[in-house]
Amino acid sequence: MPYHHGDLRRAVLDATDEAVRENGVAALSLRDLARRAGVSHAAPAHHFGDKTGLLTAFAAEGHTLLSAELERADGDLIEAGVGYLRFALTHPAHFEVMFQDALLRDGDAELEAARARSAALLAATEVSGPTGASAAWSLVHGFATLWLTGSLPATLPPEAAADPYAAFRAAARHLKP
Amino acid sequence: MPYHHGDLRRAVLDATDEAVRENGVAALSLRDLARRAGVSHAAPAHHFGDKTGLLTAFAAEGHTLLSAELERADGDLIEAGVGYLRFALTHPAHFEVMFQDALLRDGDAELEAARARSAALLAATEVSGPTGASAAWSLVHGFATLWLTGSLPATLPPEAAADPYAAFRAAARHLKP
DNA sequence: CCCGAATCTTGTCAACGACTAGATTCTCGC
DNA sequence: GCGAGAATCTAGTCGTTGACAAGATTCGGG
Numbered sequence: 001m002p003y004h005h006g007d008l009r010r011a012v013l014d015a016t017d018e019a020v021r022e023n024g025v026a027a028l029s030l031r032d033l034a035r036r037a038g039v040s041h042a043a044p045a046h047h048f049g050d051k052t053g054l055l056t057a058f059a060a061e062g063h064t065l066l067s068a069e070l071e072r073a074d075g076d077l078i079e080a081g082v083g084y085l086r087f088a089l090t091h092p093a094h095f096e097v098m099f100q101d102a103l104l105r106d107g108d109a110e111l112e113a114a115r116a117r118s119a120a121l122l123a124a125t126e127v128s129g130p131t132g133a134s135a136a137w138s139l140v141h142g143f144a145t146l147w148l149t150g151s152l153p154a155t156l157p158p159e160a161a162a163d164p165y166a167a168f169r170a171a172a173r174h175l176k177p
Numbered sequence: 178m179p180y181h182h183g184d185l186r187r188a189v190l191d192a193t194d195e196a197v198r199e200n201g202v203a204a205l206s207l208r209d210l211a212r213r214a215g216v217s218h219a220a221p222a223h224h225f226g227d228k229t230g231l232l233t234a235f236a237a238e239g240h241t242l243l244s245a246e247l248e249r250a251d252g253d254l255i256e257a258g259v260g261y262l263r264f265a266l267t268h269p270a271h272f273e274v275m276f277q278d279a280l281l282r283d284g285d286a287e288l289e290a291a292r293a294r295s296a297a298l299l300a301a302t303e304v305s306g307p308t309g310a311s312a313a314w315s316l317v318h319g320f321a322t323l324w325l326t327g328s329l330p331a332t333l334p335p336e337a338a339a340d341p342y343a344a345f346r347a348a349a350r351h352l353k354p
Numbered sequence: 355c356c357c358g359a360a361t362c363t364t365g366t367c368a369a370c371g372a373c374t375a376g377a378t379t380c381t382c383g384c
Numbered sequence: 385g386c387g388a389g390a391a392t393c394t395a396g397t398c399g400t401t402g403a404c405a406a407g408a409t410t411c412g413g414g
Binding site for chain 2: 101
């Protein structure tokens with residue numbers, strides 16, 4: 001075991017993803033992340049300052065991943081929604097952390113920049129006016145949140161609960177064009 | 178100071194509401210709640226077992242409060258949405274806890290019953306089919322979540338950001354009847 | 355009035371986040 | 385290729401927390 005890890009920062013972020021998927025942010029522990037990465041209990045703090053710093057970096061990474069999905073939609077409203085949902089379902093840990101402001105460092109430059117990029121991509125989708133944008137964003141975000149908690153699948157017939165993307169497209173069709 | 182508090186269970190639930198509004202669930206501490214209620218550090222645990230038990234009871238209370246709002250709508254879709262939003266905005270602490278399954282005791286009878294009541298009231302709103310119900314629920318839930326984090330008001334002109342209920346009605350109009 | 359049950363206190367333990375001081379390794383100028 | 389300073393990591397410590405155990409106080413029914 002070398003004294004230097006190689007890329008501890010990345011390893012801790014990956015361990016965070018794993019741990020949050022397993023037990024949620026509430027149960028996240030810096031010392032557990034250190035154990036997963038095979039380093040001493042204080043090593044993660046060197047890269048992130050404190051727990052808030054780690055979650056802030058993790059949230060920024062989330063916005064970058066979300067931006068990548070939104071770019072694939074190329075301005076199309078429904079596809080942007082599908083991309084948003086795909087991000088939430090494939091990166092539930094990031095999605096869980098990103099929208100909990102109490103966990104994040106207010107005013108962090110890296111996070112603000114990543115947020116601005118994803119917000120700009122959301123704003124670039126073709127939609128009818130500001131209230132239409134609110135409606136569309138609320139619909140996807142709510143759908144993703146409720147799907148992840150299992151609340152939404154529970155209300156659907158089994159065949160619909162098996163395919164979140166089809167269920168979302170069906171729900172999105174209720175929005176006026 | 179009497180040895181018996183009178184209604185410590187209620188006092189702890191009220192202190193929870195206060196503390197979560199101030200600093201979020203992540204920073205919630207049973208010992209802080211005990212201090213707020215003026216009792217010893219282990220007193221709250223007697224009524225709720227552990228932290229998970231407290232949050233489970235708190236979430237159940239949330240579903241009861243939500244049910245009260247939904248009843249006022251009397252089956253009307255838009256009014257049910259407004260009631261859902263009003264619940265979220267007037268009880269942000271409950272709303273924050275209710276949908277984080279990792280914080281709650283799985284299979285708790287009281288919580289399940291309260292959930293079933295609010296779910297039944299949601300299902301009683303007049304809406305076009307299961308996909309329409311998904312769309313409507315997703316829209317309100319997402320709107321409430323994004324409004325509480327401040328993400329949604331940030332995208333609106335100041336006059337719209339001042340009145341969440343008007344902004345919601347405007348967004349809800351984008352749903353096909 | 356008394357006895358069991360409910361409620362609350364005090365004491366304790368392991369785990370955690372944050373901090374400090376020091377050890378090891380890397381890097382870059384020369 | 386080497387030495388100095390920076391970057392990275394370890395080891396140790398402190399105050400706080402959640403959970404648990406044992407005991408004190410109060411309540412309420414028979």
